Amino acid sequence: MDLLMTEEEVRFRDAVRTFLGIHLDDDLKRAERLNPSFLADPDIGLKWQAKLNEQGWVAPSWPKQYGGTGWTLAERYIFDQECERAGEPHFRGASIKMIAPVLMRYGTDEQKAFYLPRILNGEDLWAQGYSEPGSGSDLASLKTKAVLEGDYYVINGSKIWSTLAHHATRMFALVRTADTGKKQEGITFILIDLKSPGVTIRPIRSICGTHEFNQVFFDDVKVSVSDRIGEEGEGWDIAKYLLEFERGGAFAGGVLRAMLTRLHRLASEPLPDGRKMIDDPLFAARLAEIATDIDANDMLELAAMSKVQAGGNPGSVPSSTMKIERSRIRQSIAELAASILGPDALRWEERRPLHELPEESEIAEERKVASAIYFNSRSQSIFGGSNEIQLEIIAKTLLR
Amino acid sequence: MDLNYSDEQLLLKESADRFLKERYDFDKRAKIVASDDGFDAGIWAEMANLGWLALPFSEENGGLGGGAVEISLIMEAIGRALVVEPYLASVILAGSLIEKLGTESQKAEILGGLIAGTSRPALAHAEKQTGFDLGNISATAVRTGDGYTLSGGKPLVLGGAAADIFLVSAKLDGNIRLFVVPADAVGLARKPAKLVDGSRACDLSLYNVPMPASALLDGDNTLVEVEAAYDRSNAALASEAVGIMDALLDATVSYTKERVQFGKPLAAFQALQHRMAEIAVKCQEARGSALLATLSVDALRSMRIRGVSGARAKIGKVSRVVAQEAIQLHGAMGFSEEMPIGAWFRRLYAIENTFGTTADHLKRYGEIIHDPAVLSGSLLREPA
Ligand SMILES: Cc1cc2nc3c(=O)[nH]c(=O)nc-3n(C[C@H](O)[C@H](O)[C@H](O)COP(=O)(O)OP(=O)(O)OC[C@H]3O[C@@H](n4cnc5c(N)ncnc54)[C@H](O)[C@@H]3O)c2cc1C
Numbered sequence: 001m002d003l004l005m006t007e008e009e010v011r012f013r014d015a016v017r018t019f020l021g022i023h024l025d026d027d028l029k030r031a032e033r034l035n036p037s038f039l040a041d042p043d044i045g046l047k048w049q050a051k052l053n054e055q056g057w058v059a060p061s062w063p064k065q066y067g068g069t070g071w072t073l074a075e076r077y078i079f080d081q082e083c084e085r086a087g088e089p090h091f092r093g094a095s096i097k098m099i100a101p102v103l104m105r106y107g108t109d110e111q112k113a114f115y116l117p118r119i120l121n122g123e124d125l126w127a128q129g130y131s132e133p134g135s136g137s138d139l140a141s142l143k144t145k146a147v148l149e150g151d152y153y154v155i156n157g158s159k160i161w162s163t164l165a166h167h168a169t170r171m172f173a174l175v176r177t178a179d180t181g182k183k184q185e186g187i188t189f190i191l192i193d194l195k196s197p198g199v200t201i202r203p204i205r206s207i208c209g210t211h212e213f214n215q216v217f218f219d220d221v222k223v224s225v226s227d228r229i230g231e232e233g234e235g236w237d238i239a240k241y242l243l244e245f246e247r248g249g250a251f252a253g254g255v256l257r258a259m260l261t262r263l264h265r266l267a268s269e270p271l272p273d274g275r276k277m278i279d280d281p282l283f284a285a286r287l288a289e290i291a292t293d294i295d296a297n298d299m300l301e302l303a304a305m306s307k308v309q310a311g312g313n314p315g316s317v318p319s320s321t322m323k324i325e326r327s328r329i330r331q332s333i334a335e336l337a338a339s340i341l342g343p344d345a346l347r348w349e350e351r352r353p354l355h356e357l358p359e360e361s362e363i364a365e366e367r368k369v370a371s372a373i374y375f376n377s378r379s380q381s382i383f384g385g386s387n388e389i390q391l392e393i394i395a396k397t398l399l400r
Numbered sequence: 401m402d403l404n405y406s407d408e409q410l411l412l413k414e415s416a417d418r419f420l421k422e423r424y425d426f427d428k429r430a431k432i433v434a435s436d437d438g439f440d441a442g443i444w445a446e447m448a449n450l451g452w453l454a455l456p457f458s459e460e461n462g463g464l465g466g467g468a469v470e471i472s473l474i475m476e477a478i479g480r481a482l483v484v485e486p487y488l489a490s491v492i493l494a495g496s497l498i499e500k501l502g503t504e505s506q507k508a509e510i511l512g513g514l515i516a517g518t519s520r521p522a523l524a525h526a527e528k529q530t531g532f533d534l535g536n537i538s539a540t541a542v543r544t545g546d547g548y549t550l551s552g553g554k555p556l557v558l559g560g561a562a563a564d565i566f567l568v569s570a571k572l573d574g575n576i577r578l579f580v581v582p583a584d585a586v587g588l589a590r591k592p593a594k595l596v597d598g599s600r601a602c603d604l605s606l607y608n609v610p611m612p613a614s615a616l617l618d619g620d621n622t623l624v625e626v627e628a629a630y631d632r633s634n635a636a637l638a639s640e641a642v643g644i645m646d647a648l649l650d651a652t653v654s655y656t657k658e659r660v661q662f663g664k665p666l667a668a669f670q671a672l673q674h675r676m677a678e679i680a681v682k683c684q685e686a687r688g689s690a691l692l693a694t695l696s697v698d699a700l701r702s703m704r705i706r707g708v709s710g711a712r713a714k715i716g717k718v719s720r721v722v723a724q725e726a727i728q729l730h731g732a733m734g735f736s737e738e739m740p741i742g743a744w745f746r747r748l749y750a751i752e753n754t755f756g757t758t759a760d761h762l763k764r765y766g767e768i769i770h771d772p773a774v775l776s777g778s779l780l781r782e783p784a
C-alpha cells in the first residue's frame with residue numbers, strides 16, 4: 001500500500017489544473033461561491049457542463065462506452081480534488097450521479113441510447129421522485145399510483161422535496177403498481193416527462209431562503225410503458241442500487257477540503273477591530289480538528305472505492321459512515337464559518353440567486369453567504385437517507 | 401431567597417401567552433415580515449394597551465414598576481411567538497437608558513410617547529469597529545453656539561427601521577455621551593436593513609447633524625449605564641431564547657407523535673425519544689441560566705457579568721443544538737420555510753449574534769471568574 005502518484009498521474013493533475021485555470025472563469029466560480037445550496041444554480045451548472053463536455057470530462061465516473069472518461073480511481077480522486085480546489089459549480093446531481101448509473105445497469109439499449117447522451121450534453125436535467133408527503137424515511141410505503149392502461153401507465157399522486165424539479169425536464173420516480181404482498185414488491189421505477197399534461201409543480205422555499213425543492217403533483221399523467229426501467233415490481237431493488245450511489249458512490253471529499261480552505265481564508269482576514277479569528281486558539285483548534293475529520297473521511301472514501309474497483313463491495317458500515325461523516329463535517333465547517341461573522345451575521349440578503357447582485361470583494365461576499373450556507377447545511381443530515389436511518393443500517397449490520 | 405413566581409407574575413405570563421397566541425400566530429407574523437415596513441402598528445398599540453410598553457418604567461415616570469422577572473416573562477412569550485416588533489430595542493434598551501439618563505423633560509416627552517405607543521426610540525451606539533468593546537466608538541459631538549453637531553456612522557441599529565427617535569452616542573470632549581436625535585433631523589440618513597430573523601434594523605449615518613443643547617442626556621456615567629442597559633437586554637435575550645427552546649421542544653414532541661413512518665408514530669422510536677429527552681435537558685439548563693441572568697441585572701458588575709454573560713454563553717451553545725435537533729427530527733419538513741421551526745432556528749441564530757456573540761460572552765465570563773471571589777462565591781448575595 002502507498003499513497004504515491006505515478007509520474008503519469010502527476011502529469012494528469014497538472015493537465016487538469018491547467019484546464020481549470022483556463023476554462024473555469026471567475027464568473028462561474030463567483031456564482032458557485034455565492035450559492036448556499038448543495039447543487040449549483042442550473043443556469044450556472046449547465047454553462048460549466050457545456051465547457052467540460054467539449055473536453056469529455058462531464059462524467060468522470062461513467063465508463064468510456066457511455067461517454068464517460070474511463071478514468072482510474074486515482075485519476076477520479078485527483079480530478080475531484082482539483083475541481084473542488086478550483087471552485088467548480090456542483091452540477092453533477094440526480095442526472096449524472098443517480099439516473100445514469102441506473103440506466104447503465106437496468107436500462108434497455110434504446111433507453112441508454114436515448115437518455116445518456118442527453119444527460120451528457122445537458123439537454124435533460126433530471127429530478128429524483130422518491131419522497132412523498134407520507135413517505136420519507138419509510139420510502140417503501142409510497143402511494144403514488146401507476147395503473148397500466150394499454151401501452152401507458154396513468155399516474156396519480158404526489159412527490160415532495162423534489163430538488164430542482166422546477167428546472168428539470170424529467171423525473172425518475174418510484175410508483176406503486178401493486179398493493180398486494182410486501183410493500184416493497186409493488187414498486188416500479190419509471191421515467192416521467194415533466195412537461196406532460198397533468199403535472200403541476202409547487203415551489204417550496206427552504207430555511208436558507210432559496211427555492212430549491214418542490215412538491216410535484218400528478219393528475220392522470222400518462223407515461224409510456226417503454227419508459228419503465230426494469231420489470232414491474234422491480235423498483236425497490238433499483239431504488240436501493242441508486243441509493244448506494246446517492247450515499248457513497250462518488251467522491252465527496254474534495255468539497256469538504258475546499259470548504260475548510262475557504263473558511264481558513266475568511267478567518268485569516270482582519271476583522272474591523274483588527275483581530276484575526278485564526279489567531280484565536282479556540283478557533284484554530286476547532287479548524288484543525290475538522291481537518292483531521294476530512295483526512296479520515298478521504299481515506300475512507302479512497303479505501304471504499306478501491307474495494308469497488310477491485311470488484312468488491314465496501315459494505316454498509318463504511319458507506320453509511322461516509323454519509324454520516326460527510327454531513328457532519330459539512331455542517332461543522334458551515335457552523336464555524338457562521339460563528340465568526342459577528343454582528344454582520346444579522347444582515348440578511350433575500351435576493352436569489354445571490355450572484356446576480358453587484359459584485360463586492362471576495363471576502364465581503366464570503367461573509368454575505370455564510371449564514372445561508374450554515375442554514376442550508378442542516379439538510380445534509382436529512383436527505384438521501386437521514387443520519388438516523390444510516391445509524392439504523394449500521395446497527396442492523398452489527399447486531400445481525 | 402425566593403424563586404417562585406408571584407400570582408401576579410403568573411397572571412402576566414398567562415395573559416402574554418394568550419394575547420400572542422390569539423393575535424400573533426405564524427401566518428400573521430409571516431404577513432408582517434413580508435410587509436413593506438415589517439412592523440404592525442395595531443399589535444404595537446395593543447401592547448401599549450396591555451401595559452407592556454410601560455412595564456419596566458417606574459410609576460413616577462408613568463410606568464408599571466415591573467422588574468427583570470416581569471420582563472423575562474414577556475420575553476419568553478415574545479420568543480415563542482417570534483414577535484418582530486422592536487420591544488427589546490425600544491422598551492428595554494433605549495427606554496431604560498432614557499429613564500436612567502434622561503432629563504426630566506426628556507423622560508416626560510420620550511417615555512410618555514413610548515408608553516402610549518406613539519414613539520419608538522432606538523439606541524444607536526455600536527459602530528463597525530466596536531465589537532465587544534463598548535467604549536470603542538468614534539462618532540463625535542462638537543459644541544456650537546447653542547448646542548452640538550453630531551457626526552458618525554452607526555450600522556445595524558436594532559429597532560432602527562421603525563424608530564422615530566435615536567439615542568445616538570458620540571464623544572463630546574473625549575467622553576461618551578448620548579443625544580436624543582429625531583429621525584427626521586437634518587443631516588441624518590437612515591437605510592433600513594432586513595435581518596436574518598425577519599426583523600428590521602437600519603444603518604444610520606450622521607453628518608454634521610445640528611442638535612440643540614436640550615438633546616444631551618444627563619450623566620458622566622453614560623458608558624457605565626450603556627453597559628448596564630446592554631446587560632439588561634442580554635438577560636432579556638436569554639429569556640427570549642428559553643421561550644423559543646420550549647416552543648421547539650413542544651413542536652417536536654407533537655410532530656413526532658403525529659408523523660407516522662414504518663407503521664408507528666416517530667415518537668415511538670426510542671432513538672428519537674432520547675433525542676427529545678436531551679432537548680428537554682437543555683431546555684431545563686437554559687431556563688436555570690436565564691433565571692440567574694434575570695436575577696443578576698441589578699447586582700454588582702462582577703455578579704451581573706457572571707449571571708448575564710454566563711447565560712448568553714451557556715444558552716448560545718445549548719439553544720443551537722436544540723434548534724438543530726428540532727430541524728433534524730422534523731426531517732425535510734423542518735428544513736422548509738412552511739413551518740415555524742426554521743424561523744425559531746434563525747431567531748436563535750440572531751440572538752447568538754446580538755449584543756455580543758456566544759464566544760464574546762464566554763470570554764467575558766471567563767475573565768470575570770478569574771477572580772477567585774467570583775468563581776468560588778455562591779449565587780446568593782448579601783443585601784445591599
Ligand atoms: C434539501 C433536501 C433535498 C431533498 N431532495 C429530494 C429529492 O430530490 N427527491 C426526493 O425524493 N427526496 C428528496 N428529499 C427528501 C429526503 O429524502 C427525505 O427528507 C428523507 O428521506 C427523510 O424523510 P422525511 O423528511 O419525510 O423525514 P421523516 O422520515 O418523517 O423523519 C423525521 C425524523 O425522524 C427520523 N426517523 C425516521 N424513522 C426513524 C426510525 N425508524 N428510527 C429513528 N429515527 C427515525 C428521521 O431520521 C428524521 O430525523 C430531500 C430532502 C431535503 C432536506
Ligand SMILES: Cc1cc2nc3c(=O)[nH]c(=O)nc-3n(C[C@H](O)[C@H](O)[C@H](O)COP(=O)(O)OP(=O)(O)OC[C@H]3O[C@@H](n4cnc5c(N)ncnc54)[C@H](O)[C@@H]3O)c2cc1C
Nearest residue numbers: 391392395399667668669670671672673674675676677678
Ligand atoms: C456504582 C453503581 C451503584 C448502584 N447503586 C444502586 C443502588 O443503590 N440501588 C439500586 O437499586 N441500583 C443500583 N445500581 C444499579 C443500577 O440501578 C442499574 O445498573 C441500572 O438500573 C441499569 O441496570 P443494569 O445494570 O441491569 O443494566 P441493564 O438494564 O442490563 O442495561 C445495560 C445497558 O443498556 C442500557 N439500557 C437498558 N435498558 C434500556 C432501554 N430500555 N433503553 C435504552 N437503553 C437501555 C443501559 O443504560 C445500560 O447501558 C447501581 C449500579 C452501579 C453501577
